[in-house]
Amino acid sequence: MLDIKWIRENPAALDRALMHRSASPLAEAILGIDEERRAHIQKVQAAQERRNAASKEIGKAKGAKDEETAARLMAEVSEIKEFLAHAEEKERELNKQLDDLLATTPNVPLDDVPVGKDEHDNVEKSLSGQKRLYSFEPKEHFEIGVSAKLMDFETAAKLSGSRFVVLKGQMARMERAIGQFMLDLHTNQHGYLEVQPPLLVKDPALFGTGQLPKFKDDLFSVYRGVSWQEQYERNIDLARAQVGPSTTIVGAAIPEGPVLDQHWLIPTAEVPLTNLIRESILDEKELPLRFTALTPCFRSEAGSAGRDTRGMLRQHQFNKVELVSITTPETSIGEHERMLSCAEEVLKRLDLHYRVVTLCTGDMGFGSQKTYDIEVWLPGQKAYREISSVSVCGDFQARRMDARYRPVEGKGTRFVHTLNGSGTAVGRALIAVLENYQNEDGSVTVPSALQPYMGGLEKIGV
CATH class of the missing domain: 3.30.930.10 (Bira Bifunctional Protein; Domain 2)
Structure with missing residues (x-):
């Protein structure tokens, strides 16, 4: 996985390396998500700081019997809490988008590697x-x-x-x-x-050396004690439990992540x-x-x-x-x-x-x-x-x-x-x-x- 700090400082070098690998440029997409994620984190931090400050101000206002100011500050804190309740999920989503993109971005060749197609x-x-x-x-x-x-x-x-x-x-x-x-x-x-x-290894080992997620189709998976069909049906049941028993389940609807009892050869x-x-x-x-x-x-x-x-x-x-x-x-x-x-x-x-x-x-x-x-x-x-x-x-x-x-x-x-x-x-x-x-x-x-x-x-x- 490439260093996001290096990509921020060298976006043109990344796209040039990808071009030499006959791959599409990714710097703009990566940095777009990264900038949105960082801006969101800053917004969350600012909201947390304001919530803490407003909470102290509420105590002072009540001590001074300034009910109008206290009510206004309490309403502000309530809005901040509602924002923060949803902000954590958005941060997870942005982190996942960035991680997924970085996980499928190839390494940058050294300068002395000959440029070519095949x-x-x-x-x-x-x-x-x-x-x-x-x-x-x-x-x-x-x-x-x-x-x-x-x-x-x-x-x-x-x-x-x-x-x-x-x-x-x-x-x-x-x-x-x-x-x-x-x-x-x-x-x-x-x-x-x-x-x-x-x-036999689990997902993290293959992710670590780069076979997952990009080269999943080149691997053999094995299931403990069940056939592939039995395992597939169990995953369908898991999916129905998440989205509801009346929902029609297709392959794309099966939840992502490791299936039960799965290893890779x-x-x-x-x-x-x-x-x-x-x-x-x-x-x-x-x-x-x-x-x-x-x-x-x-x-x-x-x-x-x-x-x-x-x-x-x-x-x-x-x-x-x-x-x-x-x-x-x-x-x-x-x-x-x-x-x-x-x-x-x-x-x-x-x-x-x-x-x-x-x-x-x-x-x-x-x-x-x-x-x-x-x-x-x-x-x-x-x-x-x-x-x-x-x-x-x-x-x-x-x-x-x-x-x-x-x-x-x-x-x-x-x-x-x-x-x-x-x-x-x-x-x-x-x-x-x-x-x-x-x-x-x-x-x-x-x-x-x-x-x-x-x-x-x-x-x-x-």
């Missing part, structure tokens, strides 16, 4: 490794996995529908090995603290890891904090209908090793570069060819100030595909979570800066290994970095 305007930062040469036509990962009978999409569809997969035998073991390899690298050599967080471990410090005041000497976790992640992929429908590239459920850092404002940019190098090291150890791109303003995530994507080369697809995204968010998430720290020098508290990155997506790393290490006979050579995690196995699929 992924075609991203800028290559670096290139690492070499593309492998093959004496045969490389296959895509799902062709390799299905042929070896170690990757089963048909059974997964029977169990759960599209965008799921069942991995078996050596393939399942390799997927597990990749995750363990990444965790060991980040904890033993990069200084991250391993965390095993909850996979995490779309990324960024959510619980970042929220570990929500509503906290840390000491500067504790920073930076660095967390990592290997978790399943769940995404509905609402905004990607029809994209990557074959194979494992875009699944509703996948495993990912996440990296999260909590820093001071002065060190967050350096931490961003450090986090990128930690994610890159995974691909270097696996000897995979990749490139790093700086995302343009139009391709960045909602809460990001600057994002690097690591794109691994897939010879079966003959294309680079994202395997990690590393972002610095400034104090955008910290304001939503109310996460602060006490500086060693100076008074008061400041908002922390947060960063997150994939270290990396396990399923996509598996895809990259399958396509890059494939052999003509259909087998896949196990990268040397993974062999200790697979009992010394050198090949799978044979």
